[in-house]
Amino acid sequence: MNAPASARIAVIGAGSWGTALALQLVANGHQVRLWSHEPEQIAALERDRENRQFLPGVALPTGLIPTASLTDALADASDCLVVVPSHAFRTVAGQLAAHLPTGFGVAWATKGLDPGSNLLLHQVAQELLGERPLAVVSGPSFAREVGDGLPTAVTVAAEREPFAQHVAGLLHGGRFRAYTSSDMVGVEICGAAKNVLAIATGIADGLGFGANTRAALITRGLAELIRLGQALGGRPETFMGLAGMGDLVLTCTDDQSRNRRMGLALAAGESIEAARTRIGQEVEGVLTAKAIHGLAQRLGIDMPISEQVYLVLHAGVSPAQATQALLEREPKPEFH
Ligand SMILES: NC(=O)C1=CN([C@@H]2O[C@H](COP(=O)(O)OP(=O)(O)OC[C@H]3O[C@@H](n4cnc5c(N)ncnc54)[C@H](O)[C@@H]3O)[C@@H](O)[C@H]2O)C=CC1
Numbered sequence: 001m002n003a004p005a006s007a008r009i010a011v012i013g014a015g016s017w018g019t020a021l022a023l024q025l026v027a028n029g030h031q032v033r034l035w036s037h038e039p040e041q042i043a044a045l046e047r048d049r050e051n052r053q054f055l056p057g058v059a060l061p062t063g064l065i066p067t068a069s070l071t072d073a074l075a076d077a078s079d080c081l082v083v084v085p086s087h088a089f090r091t092v093a094g095q096l097a098a099h100l101p102t103g104f105g106v107a108w109a110t111k112g113l114d115p116g117s118n119l120l121l122h123q124v125a126q127e128l129l130g131e132r133p134l135a136v137v138s139g140p141s142f143a144r145e146v147g148d149g150l151p152t153a154v155t156v157a158a159e160r161e162p163f164a165q166h167v168a169g170l171l172h173g174g175r176f177r178a179y180t181s182s183d184m185v186g187v188e189i190c191g192a193a194k195n196v197l198a199i200a201t202g203i204a205d206g207l208g209f210g211a212n213t214r215a216a217l218i219t220r221g222l223a224e225l226i227r228l229g230q231a232l233g234g235r236p237e238t239f240m241g242l243a244g245m246g247d248l249v250l251t252c253t254d255d256q257s258r259n260r261r262m263g264l265a266l267a268a269g270e271s272i273e274a275a276r277t278r279i280g281q282e283v284e285g286v287l288t289a290k291a292i293h294g295l296a297q298r299l300g301i302d303m304p305i306s307e308q309v310y311l312v313l314h315a316g317v318s319p320a321q322a323t324q325a326l327l328e329r330e331p332k333p334e335f336h
């Protein structure tokens, strides 16, 4: 891994994942400025030396400096890691453009697509930040567990292999393993699509279906994720790796997942807004379901499970109706 021993890293986004990654970077010996667009949140981080809202119970070390100023966050920075929700990615990338010198690499750990345009986030980054090294961090990684120092493995994908190695080198250490990949498209599609499929398994479990149903949804969900990912140019092995199968299984099976909890709530008859408020954090799959639906329609890809999640979230179809629609599909060969 070709990362410097001590880098100055701007982490853009102080939610649970931005905070957990910032802690990991500091543990690796780097200096971190953690930026939030909310000055009140920064004031709370400075006062409490803990992110009580998004990652309670972990003290912020002295090497982590909260800031509400992008200029401060990026002054003298050697690296920049964006960890905002996907709906904010475009705005934040636009803000960063004014601060980043030519050739300065940008990595992000956001999972989702650009709502509205349905673009992958590297396409948004290229549009707004121009030609420069870009990387995405993804994989099965609940912020809580990373914050608690539990063993975790992620993948860092970049078109330029040395940049993937550089970003992985910054993150890798202790109980956190960072693998590298050159398949940005595959990794990005996995991170986006699995959130929608986690809502589906949450709905199924919430309706009282069993382990058979959950395994069927994960496996057939993976099949449709692969269809979409390959149509966009992702590589088959990526879908079986950490960002694909790994994160899909994690998010579909553990109640730490906000997306899975959204599915459980919808099955219990709660509204999206009520569930969102109760969860109190980003639930990426809600907007991503719309974007995946748009992408699948444009490309003519059959994604029946994601389609039903989209209909439940955005077209008033009930979880019971969505289940029935899936069960009534014509039987067909498993592989074709
Ligand atoms: N929490 C987790 O376990 C993991 C999260 N991720 C991904 O990381 C991304 C961020 O998620 P979390 O940190 O979990 O979210 P969170 O719900 O914990 O925090 C969201 C953060 O985004 C900020 N934010 C909201 N709107 C913004 C805007 N317009 N401009 C700038 N900042 C804005 C909020 O102030 C808050 O700090 C998501 O794409 C998520 O899928 C990826 C892996 C693990």
Ligand SMILES: O=C(CO)COP(=O)(O)O
Pocket: 111, 139, 140, 141, 142, 143, 195, 198, 247, 250, 251, 256, 257, 258, 259, 260, 282, 283, 284
């Ligand atoms: O991406 C995640 C873990 O890898 C977090 O999933 P949720 O956003 O569903 O909580």
